Amino acid sequence: MTSVLIAGGASGIGAATAARLRAAGADVHVADIDAAGATEVVKALDHHPGAGTAGHCDLSTEDGPALAVADALAAHGRLDAVVFCAGLLVETELDAFEVADWDRTMALNLRAPFLITQAAAPALRASGNGRVVLTGSTAAFRGGGGSFAYAASKGGLVALTRSLAVALGPDGVCVTCVCPGWIDTPFNDPYWRRVGGRETALTALTSRIPLGAQGRPDDVAGVIEFLVSPDSRYLTGQAVVVDGGLLAS
Template sequence: MVTSVLIAGGASGIGAATAARLRAAGADVHVADIDAAGAAEVVKALDAHPGSGTASHVDLATADGPAQAVADAVGAHGRLDAIVFCAGLLVETELTNFSVSEWDRTMALNLRAPFLLTQAAAPHLAASPHGRVVLTGSTAAFRGGGGSFAYAASKGGLVALTRSLAVAMGPDGICVTCVCPGWIDTPFNDPYWKRVGGKDGGNVAALESRIPLGGQGVPDDVAAVVEFLVSPGSRYLTGQAVVVDGGLLAS
């Protein structure tokens, strides 16, 4: 198992669930998030687990935020074996109303930040016996959405970025993967539900009827996959997008 992990965007949802799994497995975990109070709360809630937990306030959408997150993690735990990027922005707006600022904000956090985080972490991961990079994509990379233009484009770019990073970092023994969740039931999806008129009126039932396993997932469904992807057992898995969607894309 890795011993030191940076989770960028770990104050809630999949990031928080991943922090819980990795701490339970004995890893030292640093949570970097713009929500400083939420990150600290996640760390405090895991005090009973083995390993240690730290948190810092970082705006990952800025040009220097990702490097600061890496510096904070290394400063807290002395080394870095894996990074997990979980931060994201979902803007749901009809085509005629989608603004340049919404596009740029989405790309800054969803696509530029994971690149900069990986770039800053690369020397530390190369020094690890099993360096790992796990980026959080989405099934939106493979299907269309009527209002999530920048989000889908950023996640498609992230899948392509994963492949390029895997090629570049492979000689240093670093595995790079992208986990692509489908419908995970968290407040992150609220912009979608607002755009389609809310969760009432059969909208949720209509969505879940398209999922072969019969419903939306929970954050731990994705965190369990991330736990494997940062483990030594994934040593020959790199450059891949791992879909966790209850079979939605297959249908």
């Protein structure tokens, strides 16, 4: 049975991915700084096959990612896939952007995915079907007027995906990066606040999306489910965009 660590699974795309994978029979460990939220996600999925566990983890610290891996291994005895969904979005005008916000963003959005993959690598090599799925963003490919550190971190994550894929490919471990566009979750609230509110900005936003609407967390979770499956055995080093056609327009 597949054992998956979801880092940042207490809400949004991470929670939707946990639901998908549990329904498919996987064992899932949800690691999140929101321990109560992670526990609620796991309890809500108890009717599914497989086992679910949750643990508190501050992934932005130097030792947090390795602790998440250790907890997942202790809970389920093996680790076949890591899905990294945790993230931080700071939206501030250029003159007001602070170094502390830059550093906090990089620690969680870019350093933590590297450290968690590094810590998980031995178990993933032993799996025979090792997978790493990092969560990027279309911000890696287009600018945003207030998301400087976020966009830079996601651009770096796409480059990191390629390097990790090269490093782990000889061991049969596939590394990919799923890049969502506008997915309707509270994660986007800092953007709505910066531009004057969701109600005034939503129509203009969705008019730029060929499919005409924001996506749902499950739209991305379905892609992640494929990326951690054996069916993705020849897909690695790629950024998979899930954006309703935004980048194509």
